[in-house]
Amino acid sequence: MASRPRRTLLAALVAASVALPLSGAARPAAVPAPVPAPSAVGPLTSAAPAALEKRYAATRDGIHAAARTAAGHGDTRRAAALRSMAAPDRRFLVFDGRDGGRTVEVLGDLAHAERIAVLVPGADTGLDTYGRFRTGAEALLRELGGAGGRAAVVAWMGYKSPGTVSTDALSPGRAEDAAPGLRAFVDGLRAGRPAARITLLCHSYGSVVCARAAPGLPVADIVLYGSPGTGADHVRQLRTRARVWAGRGADDWIARVPHVRLSLPGVRAGFGTDPMAAEFGARVFDAGAGGHGDYLAPGSVSLANIARIVAGKGTSRA
Template identity: 65%
Template sequence: MAFRPSRSRLRRALLTALVVASVAMPVSGAVRPAGVPAPAPTIPDALPAATPTALAERYAATRADIAAAARMADAHGDGKRAGALRVMADPARHLLSFDGRHGGRTVEVVGSLSRADRIAVLVPGAGMSIDNYWRLKGGAQALWRELGDRAAVVVWLGYETPAAVSLAVATSRRADGAAPELGKFLDELRRVKPTARTSLLCHSYGSVVCARAAAGLRVADIVLYGSPGVGAEDVAGLHSSAAVWAGRGGDDWIADVPHVSLQLPDTDVGFGEDPVSEGFGARVFDAGPGGHSDYLKPGSVSLKNLARIVDGRIPDAPRA
């Protein structure tokens, strides 16, 4: 009689493949920066009023924190980190918060938050830190140009992302820690911009963070793109009143990640159902032919459709 593996053994084999794929795939920013000391932030977590004067004061205070971190990085002998921080401290930049410790966390506004009636909050995935933040900033600028000057794009690098080449990227542990911080930030953003239409745009592992934070969030849209799964079997499992969208580029390697999950005593491995599958129940949009790092690429199909969602318009459906 032919040997037939048990369902449990098959699930474990698939999860092993998921971890191997996560380690083997060529992801931008895969190398984690070494720990670089930085001072604690001096500004409060609460956001200021969304007026030009209050925001200008906040941006100036954040620049001072970044400059202090740059000096400490220089003293530590890390010229790369210091250089990245000096770029971030440019007076033309609008950073709401900054913490250079543990790889770095920051929240930046592209556009005018005081004028914005539509806000896109970008939540990045694995491998993102202060040292390669410019990649994320470039995508945010491209999205803002697509949306126009009555919108703002908020880049929320508010958690210590897992390394792209690590076992942590296949578990929800980092997302579990990040979700309350994301929820708190979105509550603050709603307090200062109560009438703005806010959309949450979640890339790759960032979609796991968004899913963990989703219950009770008062946002118009939750957009999952380049997602490995979110730990819920369907949209109902997110417990959100937001419109849930999903998209995946035609050349995105994330399509090859097995969509299974395994509950362990202190965490879970794998993220379950594919968000672009019919069974998940999201509204699927056309993300074009791009790869895992191409969703915010200028001129791309995915960028245009993400902008349409933020605008409250219907994006293009995937081609048959």
């Protein structure tokens, strides 16, 4: 007979497979967008100010083009959001409006940053929900102003994230697809800013993406928060020299996700050991009393501790 955690995961798989067709009514990926210019999606080759400004201009042109296409399609909400993203004070290193969207936005002065935080989002993050992802990045940048300064935050929405209510959210498939792009981006960032301290911040399903990208990645710290697991049983299996941290808010529903892995015909499900568990071997930090979407909330314990990790100061609470 299957153990209780395995039965729970099987029930979740069944529920997700039923709910998925019902939850896709809006189908944001169906909104058309033009093919981006290579200069708006290619690897980062320089972090010099002039090169970055040229890159920002190319992506801005691509966002304007996508806004016009969305408006022609009749999606006024998407068009308005894209026009906002194309504002002169916004800086994108990558923009591709197709299939739900891929973006990499810079907050702060990347060309001179000594500390760089790369945010990797979890499920249900796309162009139509991008605002909440960016809000967290803005809060972190403000916090870093008092936790070390001279910082930049990169909001890396570089993959097609799964829906929370979907079988994809229970499988490593999307993470495996995303990992090469994240690795390439961080490698380019390291080449462009060789002296900067880079931290990878991985929320929810984003922690699965980070785990797949982790081997040999040139970052100082990898921070997993609100994580369902990584697919590894111990930090050693991530094959990284970075310090690995884990935190979970007291009111985060992710704590109830079974920490098991199942191999079913044609399906892999579950992510194994809880990163908060002692046997995983991560450095546990206090994430306060918040829920699954509260880790970068202004004034929160979790935001303060994440900012301290980015600044290289450890945490104030454990």
